[in-house]
Amino acid sequence: MSLDLAAADRAIARGRVLTLLALAGVVAVYVLALQFTPPERLQGLAQKIFYLHVPAAWSGLMAFVLVGITSALFLWLKEPRLDAFAEASAEVGLMFSVIMLTTGPIWGKPIWGTWWTWDARLTFTLFEFLLFCGYFALRSAVREREERAKFSAVVGIMGMLLVPFIHLTVYLFNTTHPQPVVARVDGPALPGVMLRTFLISLGTFTLLYLGFVMQRYGIAIRTAHQEALDA
Amino acid sequence: MPDNGGFMVAAYVVTAVVLGSYAVSLWRRGRS
Amino acid sequence: MSGWRAAVAIAGKDLRIERRSRTALLTASTFAVLIQLVFVFARDTATTTLAMVAPSVLWITMALTSLLALNRAFLLEREHAAMEGILLAPVPRAALFWGKWLGNLAFVALVQLLAFLVWVLFFNVAPSLSLLLVFALTLAAAAGFTAAGTLLAAMTARTRHAELLLPVLLLPFLVPPVFAGAQATMRLLAGRPMDELAGWLRLLVVYDVAFLVLATLLFPIVVDE
Numbered sequence: 388m389s390l391d392l393a394a395a396d397r398a399i400a401r402g403r404v405l406t407l408l409a410l411a412g413v414v415a416v417y418v419l420a421l422q423f424t425p426p427e428r429l430q431g432l433a434q435k436i437f438y439l440h441v442p443a444a445w446s447g448l449m450a451f452v453l454v455g456i457t458s459a460l461f462l463w464l465k466e467p468r469l470d471a472f473a474e475a476s477a478e479v480g481l482m483f484s485v486i487m488l489t490t491g492p493i494w495g496k497p498i499w500g501t502w503w504t505w506d507a508r509l510t511f512t513l514f515e516f517l518l519f520c521g522y523f524a525l526r527s528a529v530r531e532r533e534e535r536a537k538f539s540a541v542v543g544i545m546g547m548l549l550v551p552f553i554h555l556t557v558y559l560f561n562t563t564h565p566q567p568v569v570a571r572v573d574g575p576a577l578p579g580v581m582l583r584t585f586l587i588s589l590g591t592f593t594l595l596y597l598g599f600v601m602q603r604y605g606i607a608i609r610t611a612h613q614e615a616l617d618a
Numbered sequence: 619m620p621d622n623g624g625f626m627v628a629a630y631v632v633t634a635v636v637l638g639s640y641a642v643s644l645w646r647r648g649r650s
Numbered sequence: 651m652s653g654w655r656a657a658v659a660i661a662g663k664d665l666r667i668e669r670r671s672r673t674a675l676l677t678a679s680t681f682a683v684l685i686q687l688v689f690v691f692a693r694d695t696a697t698t699t700l701a702m703v704a705p706s707v708l709w710i711t712m713a714l715t716s717l718l719a720l721n722r723a724f725l726l727e728r729e730h731a732a733m734e735g736i737l738l739a740p741v742p743r744a745a746l747f748w749g750k751w752l753g754n755l756a757f758v759a760l761v762q763l764l765a766f767l768v769w770v771l772f773f774n775v776a777p778s779l780s781l782l783l784v785f786a787l788t789l790a791a792a793a794g795f796t797a798a799g800t801l802l803a804a805m806t807a808r809t810r811h812a813e814l815l816l817p818v819l820l821l822p823f824l825v826p827p828v829f830a831g832a833q834a835t836m837r838l839l840a841g842r843p844m845d846e847l848a849g850w851l852r853l854l855v856v857y858d859v860a861f862l863v864l865a866t867l868l869f870p871i872v873v874d875e
Contacts, residue, residue: 399648406641413637417630431620436629443633462871482640486633493629497622514822521819528809538805541868542819545798548864552826552857559849560829595637602644609650 390467390615395608402601409598412591416584424584436494438584442592443486444512450480450596451515454522455547458540470536471611473543474526475603477519479596484516507557514553518546532614653745660736660749665756674722675760682715682765686772704773705839709832711765712788713824717817719758720799743870747800751865754796762788780838787834787854791827794858798823801865804872823861830854 420438427434453476461469491509492502503509522542529535577585668674689707690700736746766785775781799820806815830850837846 396650399650403645403648406644410637410641413634417634421626421630426619428619431622432626433620433622435626439629439633462868482636486636489632489636490629493625493632497620497625514825517818518822521815521822524815524818525805525809528806528811528815534808537871538809541801541805541872544868545801545823545861545864548860549823549826552853552860553822555853556826556829559833559853599640599644602648606644606647 390608390612392609392612395605395612397605398601398608399605402598402603402605404598405594405601406598409591409595412587412594416588416591419584419587424580427581430498433494433497436490438588440487440490440494441585442589443483443490444508445589446592446596447480447483447487447512447515449593450476450483450600451519451550452547454480454519454543455550458543458547461536461540462544467532467536467611468608470540471607472600472604473539474607475600477522477543478603479599481516481519481523482599483592483596484512484519487512488516505560507554507560510557510560511553514557515546515550518549522546532611532618653742653748656739656741656745657748657752660741660746661752661756664750664753668757674719674757678715678719678722678757678761679764681718682711682761683768685711685714686765686768690772700773701839704769704775705832705835707773708766708769708784708788708835709828711769712762712791712831713821713828715761715765716758716792716795716799716824717820719761720754720796720803720820721813721816737873743873744866746873747866747869750804750869751797751800751862754800755792758792758796759789762792775839780841784835784838787831787838790854790858791831794827794854794861795820795824797858797861797865801869801872804869826857827854830857 416438420435424435424438426432454473457469457473457476460466461473488509491512495504495506495509496502522539525542526535526539529538686707689703689710693703763785766788769775770777770781799816802819802823803812803816806812806819809815830853834847834850834854837850
């Protein structure tokens, strides 16, 4: 049977180890960013929000893209583990979006002068966030397990197709967002020390995603197993 | 240099709270 | 029965049910008028002229009225458990989707026409050729999001809280066509050159094609047991 309880326990145990490692990494990133990275001259200390905001945005986007991919694979292979992963990744993605959507305005207030600007990337993340809130609303509204997996996979795929359109829409609308400072064709525009802190944070948040998603995946498998027994 | 350290602290605290509470919630839900 | 004829027959059936009861059409049209009234009065008359809000009101009305219309389409079938009957018929599932979609689009288009005429009247929009283009824009937008909406409604209608779930799920999908439509409408009404519209029009067309294709592929998976 593909809903193996022992595998779920293993995923949770491994996820916990990864999460603990990643959380230690977060502490290291805090010390590194706050104590050992020089502040930027024009933006002041608020610039350091960048070291959390951008990696959180990255992990959130990765989480949602993986929901889309596993959703498509689920409809093809009908493998319940893929549905469990999509559910796990969607929840973790929502959590990272919350960080992105709160740290964004906290940075925007001192730099742009307002908490919320209808900036392209912030708006984009807000729409993704709301879309996946709807995703969970749908999940909770469907009782039958197979139907729930099927329906949420369809919404996951539709969401993935929507991403480029929302992206284009908000860009055509306007953007005040800082242009990429790291991923540029002519090399990063960030001074060495800042770049190092940023890359370490990016790696830490990626590890954090993995740890969280593995635990959540194990929990989803357990729940699905219980549901199968109750049915 | 502009004086906006308070915003930095706020963002770092918010991030720590969100990450921490999610980690705790997962830990609780993961107990068999 | 060929796919196309089946699709047209299904759309025709839905529209006939609509014509007999007229409840949905009446409700949706009343709603379309009321929502515009709200916008006329919920503004500062000293600083905001009707012309300033006209494009926004048109598109908000289109979006909300379509939501109402789409909700109706599948709830009706759930009430009479009619979907089970249709699924038994030897009709290709893709044709079933096109039938439901055409029926929904026709219904939405009818309500949109009414809402559009009321809008021209309420907001003193000067009649001109570009007004026809604006209406064509609302139809082009409706084509895409009724495709997404038909697919979503087929799922939400089978859940509890269907009337709450559909708006929450569908509204993000309304964003690209409604943004594009509203932006293009503003430029059309201001008499700006056509090449300023090109980007928005392209977005609308690509959106329509993308979601029609995706919904045609996914709909069979949704309705089959």
